[in-house]
Amino acid sequence: MADELTPETPEEEQPQKKHEQRKNGLYPGVSDELADNMRTGWADTELHGLKPIAQAAHTAQRRAALSARFPGERIVVPAGRLKTRSNDTEYPFRSSTEYAYLTGDQTENGVLVLEPTGTGGHSATIYLLPRSNRENGEFWLSGQGELWVGRRHSLAEAEQLLGIPAQDVRELADALAEAKGPVRLLRGHDAVIDKALTDKVTAERDEELRVHLSEARVVKDAFEIGELQKAVDSTVRGFEDVVKVLDKAEATSERYIEGTFFLRARVEGNDVGYGSICAAGPNACTLHWVRNDGRVRPGDLLLLDAGVETRDLYTADVTRTLPINGTYSDIQRKVYDAVYEAQEAGIAAVRPGAKFRDFHDAAQRVLAEKLVEWGLLEGPVERVLELSLQRRWTLHGTGHMLGMDVHDCAVARTEAYVDGTLEPGMCLTVEPGLYFQTDDLTVPEEYRGVGVRIEDDILVTEDGNLNLSAGLPRASAEVEAWMARLKS
Numbered sequence: 001m002a003d004e005l006t007p008e009t010p011e012e013e014q015p016q017k018k019h020e021q022r023k024n025g026l027y028p029g030v031s032d033e034l035a036d037n038m039r040t041g042w043a044d045t046e047l048h049g050l051k052p053i054a055q056a057a058h059t060a061q062r063r064a065a066l067s068a069r070f071p072g073e074r075i076v077v078p079a080g081r082l083k084t085r086s087n088d089t090e091y092p093f094r095s096s097t098e099y100a101y102l103t104g105d106q107t108e109n110g111v112l113v114l115e116p117t118g119t120g121g122h123s124a125t126i127y128l129l130p131r132s133n134r135e136n137g138e139f140w141l142s143g144q145g146e147l148w149v150g151r152r153h154s155l156a157e158a159e160q161l162l163g164i165p166a167q168d169v170r171e172l173a174d175a176l177a178e179a180k181g182p183v184r185l186l187r188g189h190d191a192v193i194d195k196a197l198t199d200k201v202t203a204e205r206d207e208e209l210r211v212h213l214s215e216a217r218v219v220k221d222a223f224e225i226g227e228l229q230k231a232v233d234s235t236v237r238g239f240e241d242v243v244k245v246l247d248k249a250e251a252t253s254e255r256y257i258e259g260t261f262f263l264r265a266r267v268e269g270n271d272v273g274y275g276s277i278c279a280a281g282p283n284a285c286t287l288h289w290v291r292n293d294g295r296v297r298p299g300d301l302l303l304l305d306a307g308v309e310t311r312d313l314y315t316a317d318v319t320r321t322l323p324i325n326g327t328y329s330d331i332q333r334k335v336y337d338a339v340y341e342a343q344e345a346g347i348a349a350v351r352p353g354a355k356f357r358d359f360h361d362a363a364q365r366v367l368a369e370k371l372v373e374w375g376l377l378e379g380p381v382e383r384v385l386e387l388s389l390q391r392r393w394t395l396h397g398t399g400h401m402l403g404m405d406v407h408d409c410a411v412a413r414t415e416a417y418v419d420g421t422l423e424p425g426m427c428l429t430v431e432p433g434l435y436f437q438t439d440d441l442t443v444p445e446e447y448r449g450v451g452v453r454i455e456d457d458i459l460v461t462e463d464g465n466l467n468l469s470a471g472l473p474r475a476s477a478e479v480e481a482w483m484a485r486l487k488s
Contacts, residue, residue, distance in 0.1 A: 030137070039134055045151070050160040055312065058223045059104045060163060062216065066102065067114055067122040069212055073182045073205075075122070076197065077102055077213075078190035079110035088143065092271070096189045097404045098213045100313050105162055107152065109169050111193060116181070126162060127169035130155050176200075184209040215412040217403050219425040224403060225459060227314035228427055229468050231269065232457055234308040235316040236471040238264035242304060243486045246296070246324055254278040254292040261306050269308040273315025274406045277305035280324065284451030285435040287396060298325040301332055303451055313404050317429050318469045319455035326483045328476055331446045335434050336476050339452045342366035342432040343474070346398055350430065350458050350465040354422045360398035363432040367394050376443055393436060393443075399429040402457055424462050431455030 066075065079095040095106045103112050109129050114122035131154045132139030132146040140147040155166040173196040176183075183200045185193070186209060220228070238261045242249075249256040257278040265272045275290040283289045284303035296302065302324050307316035321336060323329075328336055346363035365381065368390040372379040377389050384390055401408040401417065409417060433453030436443050457468040473482045 030141070035137060038137060038140055042134060046154060047157050050157055052163050053104045053161050055104050055223045056161075056163040058221050059102055061221075062102050063112075063114065063122075063124050065216065066213070070184060070209070071120050072116045073184055074116060074179060075112075075114040075184050075209065076176065076193060077112040077186045078193050079105065079108060080189040081191070082108050082144075094271075094313075096186065097217075097313070098186050098210075099189075101213070101217060101404060103162055103164065104312070105158070106313070109190075111169055111172055111190065112164075113172070113176075124164050126158065126164040126166050127172045128153075128155060128158055128166055129170070130168050172196075186210060186213070211411055211413060214409045215416050218401065218409050218412060218416065218420075219423055220403060220427055220459075221425070224314060225425070225427070227310050227312050228316065228402065228457065228459070231273070231308050231310045231314050231316035232318065232468045233471065234264060234268040234310075235306065235318050236469065237268070238306060238308060239304065239318070239320060239472055240486055243322065243483050246302070246487075249280075249296040250298065250324070252296075254280050254283070254294050254296060257296070257302070257304065258292045261304075265308040270311045270313060271309050273307040273309035273317065277303065277319075279303040279305075279451070282438045282449035282451070284321065284453075285437050285449065286451075287435070296324060299329070300324050301328075301450065301452065303453055305453065305455065307406065315402070315404070315406050316457055316469065317402055317406050317455065318457060318472065319431055319453045320472060320474075320479070321452045321454065322479060322483065326487065327480055332450060332452075333476050335436075335447070335450050335452050336454075338367065338370040339432055339434055339454050340474060340476065341370075343430055343454045343456070346430040346432060347456070347458060347465065347467065350422065350428070350460060352422055352424055352460060352462065352464075356418055356420050356422060356428075358422075359428075359430055363398045363430070364390060364394060367432060367434060376447075393434050394432065395435055396433065398432050399455075399458075402427045402429055422460050424460050426460040427468070428458055428460075429455050430458050 077099050079099040082090040082093055085091045093108045095110070099110060099112060100106055103126055105126065107128060111127040113125050113127065115125065116122055129152060131152065139145040146152060153161065155168065158166040173192050176193065176196040183197055184205050185197050185201045187194050187206050241260050241264050242257050245256065245260050258276050261276055262272060277289050278292045279286065279289040280294055280296045280302045281300035283294045284301055301321050303319065303321045305319040307318060309315040323332060342363040345366045346359040349359040349362040365385060368381050368384045371377040371390055371393065372381055372384060377384050403409070431453055435451040436447040436449065438449045440448055454474055459466045459468055473479050
């Protein structure tokens, strides 16, 4: 990796020197001749006639709804800033969900400001970093200059793409510090903006804004549903990729599976929507197994929980539990088929007017019945459910909202989410599971180390539901036939 241009400075002085240089925006020690040379001879690359991004009309509607919710108040929603991974390298940037939802933009340092107008509405401005300055050398001397990290859109280009007037974000903090009137801030994403508004915001008002923006995403619009289907379709192809290379994973580790799926996510989308769970054998009993460094053995199960995130930041979340050698053993099939039956009951309970908790209750009832039938719990089933005894092996809830975050709408009020009612346009996962730990002496030995989860992404429709991830087989016999086709 190339190092940034630095003057000849003793090694022990470099950290402080580089700090001062970054702060001043210029590196001392550059000759006047080189500085003059780097200022000139560059072609005009301004882009004209750009078309708005695909979701521009939708983001405008979202901003209008936000404006109506908080009339007369200034609203500030930052994208966030780069975070240091180590020394002078940063993590890949991922903008705040709320900022991307309201603007369609994903660039670091961006800030959306809704300024109240005298008519009760708001005027929107997006504050962004402009093109790198070639007069002061920022574009080639700063580690975040365009010569180092690539061209960014000019403010005029951003206006064309996003449909929002754009201004220089470097002037925003001072302007906000002088602003009058009530302000609501999506805090915690940009320390500079947080500091500028310290004496103008309250925790209560800011939390109301955060909760509202979470609840606004509970029902998806047409653009969002299309993005979720795109994410799921790519995820289906990623699962197919994995099945085709299971023999190579057997020769290495779960990381071969992780890398295989990641390739699909990066080629067709932005990234994975969350850390992929590639859990083989008894690792499947660890709910969030993301170390992915275990062995992949014939005869074991692979619990693969993974999702592609699209370039517009919508993610799928799908799980399949696959026999690594292509065929379930008797005990594996017994547990798998029970989870499948529970998932079928859960999916059937997803429909408009149903309670959000209904699909969880339906799936848990089936699993409780199976555990009693197998003699692992003493019935009757109603007693088991009343005391939640099945949770020793079912462990988690049966699903969650899905969207720009894998656990979308996470700070919505309880009454608007888990105690709420399903509506068309909601998208959620249905993902029951059974997990028998290797050291669980309360179950026969044949169960120990078997973990199964089946998860699909379900859209609530006007007359029921649509399984967005139906492209992946679920029934055990169908899974085996699908794997055989892919391996042939």
